[in-house]
Amino acid sequence: MVNGILNIYKEKGYTSHDVVARLRRIVGQKKIGHTGTLDPDAEGVLPVCLGRATKVCGMLTDKDKTYETVLLLGRITDTQDITGETIEERDVSSVAEEAVISCIREFIGEYDQIPPMYSALKVNGKKLYELAREGKTVERKSRRVKIYDIRIKEVSLPHIRMEVDCSKGTYIRTLCSDIGEKLGCGGCMERLLRTKVERFALEDSRKLSEVERAVQDGRLCEILTPMDGMFSDLPKITVKKQYAALAYNGNPLSGKQVIAGEIRQPGEQATAGEAMQSGKQTASGGKADCTDGQVRVYDEEGRFIGIYRSSGRDRFRPVKMFLDPEELH
Incomplete structure (x- = not known):
């Protein structure tokens, strides 16, 4: 496999x-x-x-994810993107470029976003887009999303090309629609390209x-x-050969049963023990992540076993196991 x-x-x-x-x-x-x-x-x-x-x-x-998108001002659709049925078209001749740029920048930070009807979210066990195709509209609760940054690449009204760094759960077409609504001329998403996931x-x-x-x-x-490539920002420890079976089966480990490795961070190196003492791990790209005390665990043959977390009492407890013990036989 x-x-x-x-x-x-x-x-x-x-x-x-x-x-x-x-x-x-x-x-x-x-x-x-x-x-x-x-x-x-x-x-x-x-x-x-x-x-x-x-x-x-x-x-x-x-x-977190990064997208490149094109916002089309002056058109409102039922799907919030160019593929939907046009609900209304508005004149954008009086919209100034400076006002557009200022409005877009106001969306940087946290804001409450209402998921679109044409989405895979479920309400009472049914996907929203299935209800939308039946001509039904249901109330959706807003969700707090975070826009880390918006870089405006090109303004050629009514089109604006921009790059968006955002948190999980953010709908870019809803962001485009919300920008258009705030400008008073409406808008929809014309193009979407996802450029980065982690x-x-x-x-x-x-x-x-x-x-x-x-x-x-x-x-x-x-x-x-490889699977462990997803966790290269975490400290690495190796379980001693005589205790490997404990780790294969997802048992807790003590500090005496492992060999500490090294953690690599931008501009510095520290032993796993020092990193866990400080409790300061950062994800790739310099953003803080929920790596709190987590380590990558390997056996002495170099096989990736899983992710453990230090309990702070010279103990490590399993978080996620990736090695199937049956594959060792």
Whole structure:
């Protein structure tokens, strides 16, 4: 079984489920999962997890993301993007470029966003887009999202091209709609390109055709990110050989049963013990992450066992296990 993460470039016209179905045929295994949906007309980075790496799907879904989008002012649609039915068109000739830029910048920070009806969120067990297709509109609770930054790339009214860094759960088409509403002229999303999910970047992504060629040439491992690559910002410890069976089966470990490794952070190095004493780990890119006391655990053969957390009492307790003991026999 192939284990690892592929940085897929999702092309226009594919759903995230389509990508998974294609990869199952290409790779020849069923255990594959994606890390969050992209609309069929959206393009860009879609990390896909294979084999035991499917255990990190939820972790990647929760990560911050970066998008490049084009906002079209003056058009309001039922889906908040260009693919929907036009509800209203408004004149934007009186909208000034300075007012647009100022308005967009006001959305940087936290704000309460109401999820669109055309989304996969469920209400009473039914997806919102299914209700929308039946002509139904239901009340949705707003959700607090965070816009870390918006970089305006080009203004050619009524079009604005911008790059958005945001938290999980942010709908870019809703952001576009909200900007248009605040300007008083309405707006919708014309294009969406996801350029980054955690450490997976657009420039390193692969189209399905490229993956297929890699499989045919026996080079799949060259484009596959190993599971422990997702946690390279965490300190590494190695369980001593005589205690490896404890770790394989997800048992707690004591400090005497492990060998401390090193943590690598930008501009500094520290032993795992020092890092855990300070309690200051940072995720790649310099943003604080919930790595609080977490470590990568390996056996002396170099096999990645899982993620443990230090309890502060010279003890380590399992958080997520990635090694299947049955595969050792």
